[in-house]
Amino acid sequence: MSSSSSTKEANVITCKAMVAWEAGKELVMEEVQVSPPQPHEIRVKVVCTSLCRTDITAWESQAIFPRIFGHEASGIVESVGEGVTEFVEGDHVLTVFIGECKTCKHCASGKSNMCQVLGLERRGVMHSDERTRFSVKGKPVYHYCAVSSFSEYTVVHSGCAVKVSPRAPLEKICLLSCGVAAGLGAAWNVADISKGSTVVIFGLGTVGLAVAQGAKLRGASQIIGVETNPEKYERAKAFGVTEFLNPxxxxxxxxxxxxxxxxxxxxxxxxxxxxxxxxxxxxxxxxDGWGLTVTLGVPKMKPEIAAHYSAFLSGRTLKGSLFGGWKPKSDLPSLVEKYMNEEIQVDEFITHNLAFEDINKAFSLMREGKCLRCVIHMPK
Structure with missing residues (x-):
């Protein structure tokens, strides 16, 4: 059981977390100490978290260990740090791997969601003081993507959490904190797909199928899915894919x-x-002329892109998409409402529901291509 006293905001919480000690090695359930939230931070009791392909890529290749992975999550605010006015204890939230300060050049521009204050955190520490809030037996354990949701409790910057309706099921909407939202946003915000257009999607995992859903809802006339795993074809039809190609x-x-x-x-x-x-x-x-390519995937290796210049001289455009262009605080609540109003599909991406202690099974399922999203349910 997790433990804390009545003065939660002043005390360390001891709880369970799945810790990665080495690259590519199974996560180990440990008792971790979670520090109280510092100024402009909140401590969150994680309710549900999902495994994203990006977690696996980082787990296999990144050098910062020990670490608590997980970034696609929902939870309930347990305590707030000094200066936090947006959240109170008991608020339902989605965690997000990029924040929104609402004041920097990018946040104010209306053109970007790449917050200059709360952008991608790759160092494994908190934005505010470059320290970690986790430890095991006095040894620091590092954060991942500013969230670290493979823990019963986590601490995030208040700018990296989004308050959502308490009516929304936390065990479903956790998917909107990354993968599903990223695909929908790539289709709607980044590409701005027009009615009657033609689309091809390389990769029919969660993000690719979310792109397909977004294209279908925009009225695309042809949605081609390119995938080497034929087992994914039938499911993809429900998200709008009209034709399939196996290279x-x-x-x-x-x-x-x-x-x-x-x-x-x-x-x-x-x-x-x-x-x-x-x-x-x-x-x-x-x-030629107006063809637009959007890249969403995070590469495991060879990060450089090579393309012949003629592709661009002929009028094609290449754009990158991070979190589908969504500004998390400004945009995610309305996306949750769309789900509540049955305007978008989310439940259909959940192929497995697993207990917290079975999280390594989720890793195996995703590496073997046997799941879309595994939702991990934390102990109550």
Missing amino acids: KDYKEPVQQVIKHISGGGTDYSFECIGDTGMVATALQSCC
Whole structure:
């Protein structure tokens, strides 16, 4: 059981967390000490968290250990630090891996969600004092993506949490704190898909299928899914994919096949795999003049992108998408409302519900391509 006293905001909490001690090694359940929230921070009791492909990529390759992974999560505010006025104990929240300060150049621009104050945190420490809030037997344990939700309690900057309606089921909407929202936003905010347009999506995982859903809701006439795992095809139809291509089934390059079936190339292409080599293929799959390629995946290796200059001289555009362009505090509450009003699908992405102690099973399922989202339910 987790423990804390009545003066929660002044005390360390001891609770369970799944700690990664080494790259690629199974997570270990440990008793961790979670420090109280410092100024402008909140401590959150995690209710549900989901495993995202980005967690696995970092777990396999990053050098900062020991670490508590997890960033796609929902929870309830347990205590607040000095200066926090937006949240009170008991508020329902989504955690987010990029924040929104609402005052920096990017937040004020209306053109970007790349907050200059609360952008991507890669060092494993808190934004405010570059220290960690976790420890095991006095040894520091580092954060991941400003969230670290594979713990019964976590501390986040108040700018990296979004208050949501208490009516929204936390065990479902946790998916909107990353993957599903990222795909929908790439389709709506970054690409701004138009009615009747043609779309190709490389990779039919959660993000790719969320892009498909966004394209379908915008009225795209053709949504081509490119995927090497045929087991994903049937499920993808429910999200709007109209045609499927397995590159292994063709002798010619898949971009040529796409150009043939789309009448010269699609209006939009989305790279959702995390393979920089596929970015050039995606570029070549969209049409001359106005073809737009959006890349969403986080690569495991070879981060540099190579493309022939003629792809751009002919009028194609390449854009990156981080969290689908959503400003988390400004935009996520309305996305939750869309879910509550049954305007978007979220439940359908949940293929497994697992207990906290079974989190390593979620890692195995995702690495083997046997799940979309595994929702991990924390102890009550």
